[in-house]
C-alpha cells in the first residue's frame with residue numbers, strides 16, 4: 001500500500017579543526033593516555049576555538065543539503081538537537097537556518113534531550129513528514145560540549161568533544177519499505193541528578209559544567225541502549241539478523257561493547273568512531289552515520305539501527321533503511 005515515508009536523502013558532518021589528544025589532557029589534569037583509552041576507548045577529541053554550535057551545525061547542514069541535492073530554499077522544517085545552544089533564546093535552529101539560507105516562515109526549533117537528542121529530533125521530523133506537514137526536513141545534532149566541560153575534573157573532561165552531524169529527510173510516497181522504519185523514545189524522570197550541568201538559566205544564570213555519577217550512568221546505559229535498539233527492531237518487524245549496522249551513541253567503548261553483547265550483535269556490525277571524536281552528545285549518531293556513508297562503509301539499501309542514551313535519563317532508537 002502506498003504510504004508517505006521519510007527517506008534519508010543526504011547526510012553531513014563537521015568537526016572543528018583543533019584536536020585535543022589524551023597526552024594534551026595529561027598536561028591539564030592528572031591523567032594519562034593509558035587510563036583514558038582503556039576505560040573509554042577515546043584517544044582524541046575535536047574542540048572549538050572561536051566557532052559556536054550554530055557554526056558547526058551550519059557546516060554539517062550544508063554538506064547534508066549538497067548530498068541530498070536540494071537547496072536550503074527547499075526546506076520546510078529545521079530541528080536541531082543540542083544541550084549547548086548559542087543563546088538561551090532564540091533557538092540555535094533559527095541561527096543555523098539563517099546561516100544556511102532557509103526561507104522565512106519555515107518552522108525551526110531546538111530539542112533538548114542530551115545524548116538522545118538526535119533520536120528525539122528524528123522521531124519528531126519523521127512523524128511530521130508522515131502526517132503530510134513537511135516535505136524536506138533538516139535534522140541536526142550539534143554540540144560544543146567543551147563550553148560546559150569542567151577542565152579541572154579529570155573524571156569528566158576526558159570524555160567529551162565538539163562536533164555536528166545532519167540528515168535531510170525527504171517525504172516520499174511509495175510502496176517500498178524504505179527510510180525511517182520505526183522510532184521509539186523514552187525518558188525516566190527518576191534520574192535527573194546522575195548526569196546534569198551544575199547550573200542553568202533559572203538557577204545560576206549560567207550553564208555551569210557537566211557533573212556526573214559515572215558508575216550510575218554506566219550501569220543504566222547498557223540496558224537503555226539495548227532497549228532503544230531492540231524496540232526499534234521490533235517495531236520495524238525486523239530481527240537482529242536483518243540489521244547491517246548498529247550505530248550506538250558513542251559514550252564509552254565499554255558501554256558500546258556491552259550493548260552489542262547484550263543484543264547479540266557481532267562486533268563487526270557495530271559502528272565506532274569514539275577513538276577520534278569522544279562523546280559528542282546529540283551530534284554523536286549523525287556524525288558517525290555521515291562519516292561512515294562518506295567512507296562507503298554504510299551503503300544504500302542497508303538497514304541500520306541507531307540507539308542513544310543520555311541525561312534525563314532519556315533514551316531511544318530508530319531503524320532506518322538507507
Ligand code: ACO
Pocket residue numbers: 030031032035036039040115154155156158159195212213214215217218221249250251252279309310311
Ligand atoms: N585519569 C586517571 N584516573 C582517573 C581519571 C582520569 N581521567 N578519572 C578518574 N580516575 C580515577 C578515579 O579518581 C579513581 O581513583 P581512586 O580509585 O583512587 O579513587 C579511579 O580512576 C577509578 O575511577 P572510577 O570513576 O571508578 O572509574 P570508572 O571505571 O567508573 O570509569 C568512567 C569512569 C570512564 C567515567 C565510567 O564510569 C564511565 O564511562 N561512565 C559512563 C559515563 C559516560 O559515558 N557518560 C557520558 C555521558 S552519558 C552518555 O553519553 C550515555
